[in-house]
Amino acid sequence: MPDPHAPWNEITAGLWMGGHHWTDPLGNSHSAVVGTEFGLVISLFSRPGHGPDSGIEHLVVEMPDRPLTAEQIRAVQQLSCTAAQAVRTGRTVLVRCHSGYNRSGLVVAQALIELGWETTAAIETIRKKRSPMALNNRIFEEYLTTGLDVAQLLIGLDTPT
Template sequence: MNEIAPGLWMGGHYWTPPGGDLEPVVVGYEFDVVVSLFTLPGHGPAPHVEHVVRAVPDDVLSAAQLRAVQDAVALTAEAVRRGRRTLVRCRSGYNRSGLAVAGALTLLGHDTGRAIGLIRERRSPWALNNPVFVEYLNTGLDVALLLSGLDGSAP
């Protein structure tokens, strides 16, 4: 897990230590709020820690999935504004969590390019390697949601 901005952390359910094998990451009481865009039993957080789950794939998102991301973004930004130590996570902590963290950073006053840069600098240069997610951010999540409704489904 890496702190991207004061009080805003990004991570995954798994990590690989240098020279090691894939290991689970179990969250306990380290955070006030955990926002999971992917979740598995046994990975925490501890009881009584606020846990928000908005499961979405690491793929092109439907209108409903984009709304779930927008909800995660708004919840994350509000938690950080309120001084709550917040973790946003997905499976490996690169794409889905990066989308939500970048969105939250824009609500907190960063421009999109700076938000992506912070994530790649503080989490990993490989973060946000899903070009569709970067396009969602560059387009704006609101516009991406409107455009997703053009396929014939309601936004």
């Protein structure tokens, strides 16, 4: 899968999506290091030295780029609500993962849905604004089209009590 061509991209006013690395037009790889560009950074993958600067709110919830547990889907819902509420109050938000394609795409799409967007429009906008490679994890796309509440319940049925 090709690296993204920007460290992060604005999906809608105040809501950004990105990763921890990117490749410039000359093919040079760069680290995506956050300083004070955003008021809230949500990291679903983290790496030391990639910011944000101290004093910037930073929520870290490590998450795999594969099928999620019911608890992980619940975390996606909480992070999405946090991101949406921050955008509503005028804060700038960056949601990031390793490359800025799947895990961040799931949270950003759900944040858009929380902001009143239709699911299909949220997914299409993310692919247009970030990359056509965004949300290439079809399971994440299915979570969104099914609805995270339903996905969480269905996955919870397979979890031993």
